[in-house]
Amino acid sequence: MAQIKWKQFAGQERIKDVLGAAYEHNTLGHAYLFCGEAGTGKFAAALELGMALLCKSEHVHPCYECEACRKVLHYTHPDFHVIMPVSLQKEHKSDSSKLTDEGWKYISGAIGARIANPYFPREFSTLPSIPVEWMRELNHAVLRGALEGGKNVAILDGVDTMNKESANSMLKTLIGDDISVVENPPTESYFEVRVMSGDSWSFGNNSVEEASIPEIIIEAEDVIENPQILNEDFEQALGYNGVLNKGDKLVIKDGKFLLNGEDVSERVSPKVLPKIHRRVSSWKYVELIREKIGVFDSTTFDESIFAVNVPKAKISMKWVRYQPATFSVKLNRDSLNRSKVPKEYVEEVLNSIKAAGVKVIVEEVGE
């Protein structure tokens, strides 16, 4: 393959060497992520690399003279695509916030200017964004394949300003349709405490929305009688009237009361389901032990005392919370393998969406 001769991309000798060698030996990867401060030449590098890949000259690429090079420079090459943030004005969008003809015209003008002056610092008059229709258009172009028989080149500039829809659309380009992006994905929260009568604990959880009703599980680790859970700050109580034997499990879920799987609603009173609130609250566990202490005789005295000094129940609470500022991305493993895009690459691209400190979780699903 021909060699690359960088004309506009300045400095960055190490990067030039790496990309140049890969180009020459035809070992370029199918995608590259260029990271760095503004003004370091990320766009210039991508532009010249893209031009080189499409250049028809026999020797040094890009030649800046052949038809392909000229088309790239005029942004008329059908296999050269640029996506970048733009600050759209009112007239660029219709009432249903679709791009108008004027909007599309504005976009090609902005790309033309960026190609002509890749080092020119960009200034935005309004919050820049990447419209989703534009991203979709790129999808079509990539899926359709190159029109001029060579390669298809896409530069995604400034992915940090991509919104959720655009990011979703971009991932579909890379991987295919088997992908889903969930904003603020739900996750299960869990709290567990081992208690004996009179024990109290407190917990506050800023990941609770306003108030959540948790699933509560009381597991008896000894014989317990009339156990009760109280939320002291909100004066909510839940009590079971009866005896739980060692190993019994009382589950309170979705308003149902199940003891070892059997409905025991008639034994629960009051039936107020304690909530977990956003603010700190203190909780207390009590069970009936006084009467028992009152009836022990001298021979079992030690045993009885011992019995009230170790936790006799395990209480667990589970609830769903939503992870703020988080994208969860589920990728189908088969599609990922087919597209030869590693999960780490997707994670890296998405992690560059840090405009609002967004966290990304990438999961592979499927067998």
Ligand SMILES: [Zn+2]
């Ligand atoms: Zn050329």
